[in-house]
Amino acid sequence: MRKNFFIMMIVVAGAFIYSACNKNVSGRTDNIAPLNPVSEDIDAGKWKTVLLSRPDSFVVVAPPVPGTPPYTGDLNEIKGYQQNLSGDAISKIRYWGAGGVLRWNEIMRELVAKHNLPPYQNEDGTYPIPNSLNPFNYPQFPFSNAPFSARAYAYISAAQYDALVACWYYKKLYNQPAPYTVDSSVNAMNGKTTLPSYPSEAGVLAGVTSELMKLLFPTEVANIQNKLQDEELATIQSGTATRTDVKAGEALGKQIAALFTARAKADHAGAAVGTPAIWASFVTATTARGETPWYSLETPQRPPMLPLYGNVLPFLFDSVTAIKLRPAAPFSTGSSDFAEQNQAAYNQIKNPTREQNRIVQFWADGIGTYAPPGHWNAIAAEDFIKQHYSEVRWARNMALLNMAEMDAAIVCWNTKYHYFNPRPTQMMPDIKTLTGIPNFPSYISGHSTFSAAAATILGHIIPANAGTYTSMSEEAATSRFISGIHTKMDCDSGLVTGKKIGNYAVLRAMKDGAE
Amino acid sequence: MQPIIKRTCFTLLFISALYIFVQAQTDIDAIMMAKSNFCVGGTFSHNSWKNYWEGTFKRDNQNLGTVSTNMYMLMGNYAVTDKLNVLFNLPYITTKASAGTLHNSRGLQDFSLWLKWMPIEKKLNANSVFSLYGLIGASTPASNYQADYQPLALGVHSNTVSGRLMLDYQHKAFFATASGTYQYRSNITIDRTAYYTTEIHLTNKVDMPDMASYNVRTGIRTFHVIAEVFFQQNKTLGGFDIRKNDMPFPSNKMNASIAGVHFKYTFVKALPSLSLEAGSSYVLHGRNVGQAIEYNASVFYIIPFSHKKVSPAHSCKLCGLR
Incomplete structure (x- = not known):
């Protein structure tokens, strides 16, 4: 008995030492093949540039x-x-x-x-x-x-x-x-x-x-x-x-x-942080409209994230259009419709399922991550690899995606600070969230706006995947409702607005000479 | 010579880390239960912390307040022989933060199984005895809980295999035990497709660093009572620090120096199968863990499966009951 047990111990110890040596985790793109484009796009010098x-x-x-000496030296x-x-x-x-x-x-x-x-x-x-002048501090x-x-x-x-x-x-x-x-x-x-x-x-x-x-x-x-x-x-x-x-x-x-x-x-991003006076002016203006203003749910209260980012110069349209793309006002914070939206968020958050938690974490993209636009870059990049694009087409498609994402951020931030709408948890403190709560106003959902914009342009670039991208963007939007971060109204309006912005990228894509 | 009849349940040690990383009960005591007895019991423990370390930076966080964990654990020990015991436990955990907006969690954590073997027990003289133990343990998540929800996750959702060597010396009522443990932890899969440690990882797999620890404990161990103090040092072999104001992650370097006390009382005359235990521990210093204080209480009952006459349960190696 003793001898058998001793042998068993050695076997088990050996097994785990063996597996301990095999824990290296590799990334999905660590070992992919060299780029071998289906087309060199040799006429891409004629494509429409951005600046x-x-x-x-x-x-x-x-x-x-x-054959000349300088070239031979290089060889x-x-x-x-x-x-x-x-x-x-x-x-x-x-x-x-x-x-x-x-x-x-x-x-x-x-x-x-x-x-x-x-x-x-x-x-x-x-x-x-x-x-930015003292970046290491x-x-x-x-x-x-x-x-x-x-x-x-x-x-x-x-x-x-x-x-x-x-x-x-x-x-x-x-x-x-x-x-x-x-x-x-x-x-x-x-x-x-x-x-x-x-x-x-x-x-x-x-x-x-x-x-x-x-x-x-x-x-x-x-x-x-x-x-x-x-x-x-x-x-x-x-x-x-x-x-x-x-x-x-x-x-x-x-x-x-x-x-x-x-x-x-010169694109106004440098001023996006605002000042204490500007932060206070959002509260004053919202209260003057008879609405409950957003406040930071962090302790100590943190200034709102980049409140003037909505003024940044877009790539795909002008600043006037950016304001026109801003969706209509959310339900008034005093209305029963608004109360219903928050009640729905509360009902949802009481007993989240494991699958709902999975969806929330998959799309959370919060602090310490590459953020929602980065997530859509990752989705795009891994699909582009399979398309065997030339470098110039890779760059063109990434540019379309990322100009759409930046413009989505501009319109979304413009909307958030125009309405300065409170989060569900501010209205009902019992709404606990399945991931960290962002430090800016609720309406409209950033994840929803980013995701619909990305899905729209990516669906144009790879039509075979259009349905998948749409489903993914809808799941991303849903993730913010089931996490208690947003009302359905925030998410639905974000999806509609994001799609409009994505369509500007599609318009550009159809005319840039690459299709 | 007949073996000394020894029956007891095991004691507990909670390694209370930042994020409820309760390395639920390791079998850490130098006592064997006699052949064919089965001990079953339940433990409740409460663990809370307000301050924690991000790397070496100690702070509180008003967006968490006090993070607390309650653990309800079913435990058992079956003595295959006098020198080989099999132990298991299964904890159910609830976690919550007193401030901020993060949702609480609850569920079964990890099922653990230990084989405890005592190859050497040598009586040095009439008053003292030396013994040597080897233990192998394994654990596996008992539910599909999220690991990547620190600090309110139930655990890190890794499969583990542990090896432990333990030495014990008893002189009359006094005893001292020292043990060292190596724990292999399998990689885990999280719900997101990329994460940053000290570099980006474009995968949902996480390389979990192994852990090592040592534990020393000393006090009084008699027929009906154990009273002991202990010190435990946990070290993560690898892992990385939480950066300032970053979220914690399952593969953080979680180190802790823990001190604690533990008591056990057996109703030798009235009901020798019954014992009560209680204890507490405190994280003196740590890295990427919470400065947790923990309290626990347990009830254990021994059921004899042997046809032999039941002898009183006891914990003393020198009582000489034969």
């Missing part, structure tokens, strides 16, 4: 001719690398080979999640505000909440798109063959395509993205600079482009980034 007035607004000089660099590639170098080649737009989008989502933390209060119960700039992130994703995506349209224009113009095509002794580590290599799309993406980061995530500039070097080196080592191709791309990308940086500095 760039002409694809050749910034001059890119002709590349060195293959020798590649051959030298390829003679002795470390395991780490090969994994970076694989990583970036999956697509620069995809990888930079993932990096962006990581940065948003990393910086999506509300500041901790001061001793006196007030809150410090992140300062606590609380670090930015606090990348949902509206901040929507704008960040939009600027990066739109700038990447314009930069790649210019890149494609010059690719077709100069028609420079890839190093592995010029010299068959160069190994095509990520496979061969017919895409001209000058200027390099990887260099363009590294340049444009890294430059915009200085504005959006100033504490990450060094980190992003490392990513830029990784991408450029991996691209050269893979045999896809020469150093000249990459550096010409980087320079072009940085010039185009400057256009977007200039727009960002």
Whole structure:
């Protein structure tokens, strides 16, 4: 008996030590194949840009001719690398080979999640505000909440798109063959395509993205600079482009980034935080209308999140249209209809099922996450991988999605602060929530607006998935009702408004020359 | 030589972490129950904290107030032989926060099973005895509760396998016990598709760091009473810190130094099968855990399945009942 038990102990111990060595968790996109587009979209240089007035607004000089000494020098660099590639170098080649737009989008989502933390209060119960002029000081700039992130994703995506349209224009113009095509002794580590290599799309993406980061995530500039070097080196080592191709791309990308940086500095986002006087004016104005004003449910009470974000300059329409898109007023806070809405939220929250909790957590996208726009970027990216788009089409589709998400944030925030409508829990404190309660007015639901806008443009981009995207957006909206965060009215109105905004992106998509 | 007849129920230890991470009862005492007896009992415990550590930063949170947990646990111990006992327990847990808006939770937590083996019991002289124990434990979630609802989740929803080595020395009524435990924790699946630790993870799977702990306890152990103090150190082997004002996460580095007291009384003359226990513990220092204070009370009853005559239950290795 004793002996048997001893043997059993050894077996069990061995089993768990074995399994302990196999706990590594891999991400869904860690090991995907190199990008191999079904079409190179070689005429994408003609596609309609966002800010760039002409694809050749910034001059890119002709590349060195293959066979000349400068070109041969570039080739020798590649051959030298390829003679002795470390395991780490090969994994970076694989990583970036999956697509620069995809990888930079993932990096962006990581940065948003990393910086999506509300500041901790001061001793006196007030809150410090992140300062872009002193970004490393606590609380670090930015606090990348949902509206901040929507704008960040939009600027990066739109700038990447314009930069790649210019890149494609010059690719077709100069028609420079890839190093592995010029010299068959160069190994095509990520496979061969017919895409001209000058200027390099990887260099363009590294340049444009890294430059915009200085504005959006100033504490990450060094980190992003490392990513830029990784991408450029991996691209050269893979045999896809020469150093000249990459550096010409980087320079072009940085010039185009400057256009977007200039727009960002003037788009009114910098003033979105408001002032104590402005915060108080919302209460006064709402009370004057005979309505119960929203107040922060946090202790100590936190100033409302980005109350003037509704004034930010949209991408897909003008500011007048943004106001026209604002839905009609919610039920009056004194009405029986409003009371019924809150009562329904209360009835729902008493006994949530496990499945309802799953839906809530799946869509929560609260603090420490990449936020609802990031969630829709993740959904889009994983579906785009299966579509085998060219880099320029990846960028175009991400730009359409993220311009819609930013404009959804603008209209939604404009609506929230126009009506300054209280949360269900403010009206009925017994409404406990299944996830953290956001610190801004209730009407209309941000999740619903973001999700309907995203589902509408994504359903246009991949029509076969349109029904799925619509169902997902409806589930996202429902998640906010069953979590006790919103009334049904907030969610329904958010879905209707989001769809209208998504349709502006569809309109643009139908006319941008890519379809 | 006939074995010393020893029957007792096990005592409890609650590792009260930030987020109700109650590593429900480990079998932590150096006592075996005699062959063919079955002990069954129930425990109630209450655990609460107001202050907690985000990494090394200690704070309170007025949006949580006091986080409290009630645990109702069914426990059992069957003695296969005098040197091999099988123990189980099943806790039902409720959690709530006294402030803020977060919804409470309730449900069955993790079912645990332990094999407790005493390969060595050596009488050193008339007054002292030394013994060595090896334990293997396993636990599995008994319901589909959410792990990713910290700090109000019922637990971390991991399957675990634990190994423990324990040494015990008794001299007359005085005793001292020391044990060390390694706990393997399986990866878990959460309801969202991505999460940030110190980097983004584009998956719903979470790598759960293993845990290690040691426990020392000493006091008086006689025929009808146990009175002891203990100290426990928990360490998460890996994991990450909660950042300032971030939400906690199941794979946080949850460390704690816990001190406690524990009492047991057996009704030796009136009803030797019945015993009552009570205890309390406090987190002296921690990391990514709440500074919890915990109280517990238990009732245990022994049912003899043996055909042999029932002897009084007792906890003393030296009484020499034969």
